[in-house]
Amino acid sequence: MKKCLLCGQYFISKMSILNLFSLHQKDRKSICDHCLKKFIHVPEKHCPICSGSSKQNQICSDCVNWQEIYGEKLLINHSVYLYNRAFHDLMVNYKRYGDYILYAALQELCFKELSEFKADVYVPVPTSPEHIAKRQFDTITALYGSLVPLTNMLGKKAGLGAQGEKNRAERLTSEQSFFVKENFTINFQKCTVLLLDDIYTTGRTLYHARDALAKIFPNAKISSFTLCR
Numbered sequence: 001m002k003k004c005l006l007c008g009q010y011f012i013s014k015m016s017i018l019n020l021f022s023l024h025q026k027d028r029k030s031i032c033d034h035c036l037k038k039f040i041h042v043p044e045k046h047c048p049i050c051s052g053s054s055k056q057n058q059i060c061s062d063c064v065n066w067q068e069i070y071g072e073k074l075l076i077n078h079s080v081y082l083y084n085r086a087f088h089d090l091m092v093n094y095k096r097y098g099d100y101i102l103y104a105a106l107q108e109l110c111f112k113e114l115s116e117f118k119a120d121v122y123v124p125v126p127t128s129p130e131h132i133a134k135r136q137f138d139t140i141t142a143l144y145g146s147l148v149p150l151t152n153m154l155g156k157k158a159g160l161g162a163q164g165e166k167n168r169a170e171r172l173t174s175e176q177s178f179f180v181k182e183n184f185t186i187n188f189q190k191c192t193v194l195l196l197d198d199i200y201t202t203g204r205t206l207y208h209a210r211d212a213l214a215k216i217f218p219n220a221k222i223s224s225f226t227l228c229r
């Protein structure tokens with residue numbers, strides 16, 4: 001019997017033949033089937049650029065707006081789930097209330113999909129220094145750190161406030177707050193880089209992160225991965 005990290009109910013983890021040979025997968029079962037059903041995968045038909053909703057597989061209105069700024073240089077983003085009530089509640093507990101153990105539930109929700117994206121370098125989108133101090137942990141590093149090797153090459157300026165506390169217009173107009181740390185002199189020029197974040201909301205944060213990297217490594221192939229869109 002296992003205790004579900006989300007609802008606290010005890011449940012029996014069903015094991016398939018595949019699970020039997022994969023210790024990792026077996027260990028990661030921390031959400032009961034009832035809770036798992038509340039998370040909705042990005043549907044088959046979605047925006048080919050950002051994974052956002054699009055009934056006809058056409059480019060979504062958010063990406064059309066980004067096209068006006070970036071032209072052809074749009075950021076390809078892969079998201080696993082749609083941002084719904086279940087995700088909202090989970091993220092509030094994880095981020096606002098600093099419930100560290102929920103990283104295991106988040107990992108369970110995305111480790112399979114993440115393993116399908118092979119990159120040379122995995123770069124977490126940094127949390128502001130104030131938030132790390134408040135929660136005592138970096139939410140993105142805790143989530144992805146044991147799934148893929150992370151290269152913490154991006155820094156975030158202090159004192160600019162969190163995107164999560166802003167409305168849509170404020171998010172879209174927020175200034176660049178990321179920079180590449182100076183000690184990263186390794187040549188990432190021709191690498192494939194996967195930026196990692198939790199939620200793709202307007203795309204502003206991930207475009208800023210991409211821009212900061214692309215300025216220093218203009219030939220790197222940069223895309224992004226987030227839990228939700």
Ligand SMILES: [Zn+2]
Nearest residue numbers: 004007032035
């Ligand atoms: Zn549950």
Ligand SMILES: [Zn+2]
Nearest residue numbers: 047050060063
């Ligand atoms: Zn889109």
